[in-house]
Amino acid sequence: MTQRDDLAIDPAELDRLIAETGRDASATIPLLQGVQARYRYLPQPALEYVIEHTDITPAQVYGIATFYTQFRLEPLGRHLIKVCHGTACHVGGAEAITRAICDTLDIEEGGTTDDGRFTLEQVACLGCCALAPVITVDDDYHGKVKPRAVKKILATYD
Numbered sequence: 001m002t003q004r005d006d007l008a009i010d011p012a013e014l015d016r017l018i019a020e021t022g023r024d025a026s027a028t029i030p031l032l033q034g035v036q037a038r039y040r041y042l043p044q045p046a047l048e049y050v051i052e053h054t055d056i057t058p059a060q061v062y063g064i065a066t067f068y069t070q071f072r073l074e075p076l077g078r079h080l081i082k083v084c085h086g087t088a089c090h091v092g093g094a095e096a097i098t099r100a101i102c103d104t105l106d107i108e109e110g111g112t113t114d115d116g117r118f119t120l121e122q123v124a125c126l127g128c129c130a131l132a133p134v135i136t137v138d139d140d141y142h143g144k145v146k147p148r149a150v151k152k153i154l155a156t157y158d
Helices: 011-021 025-039 044-052 058-067 087-092 094-105 147-155
Strands: 079-084 118-123 135-137 140-142
Touching: 011 025, 011 044, 025 044, 025 058, 044 058, 079 094, 087 094, 094 118, 094 147, 135 147
Parallel strands: 079 118
Antiparallel strands: 079 135, 135 140
16 A cells, blocks of 8 residues: 555546546546546556446556556655666766765655655656756756765755
8 A cells, every 4th residue: 555545536536537538448548647647646546436437447457557657656756856867868977866866865766755755767868968967856957967966956846
């Protein structure tokens, strides 16, 4: 059970999403995208609601939710940090930056801080190689990052 499985879901909101998206298996991905857009992850009660109120089987829901990396079964932190590990960023020191973030926040890659402030993930490319190495925090891009700058960057986010 995740830390937020007791999250209150809004059945009326989920009913609207189902009505707009559909009830059969072809609607699974758009439904999950809609749920995640609302809650920032796929809470268990919302998935159960979708299964109970559509013709989509549990195997279809969980198969898709666990196969595609766009879906999250665990809550995100308030701030999502992405470290680019594409070729230019890798050569520029992405591994050291990731280590510095992990050490600073006391988490592993893919983890969320205990206080729910940050989630860290590694991505293949952020599409701005000229700024390598790059991290994003939410929608803010930080280029030419050095490991020693990590603490200062992260301190600017509440």
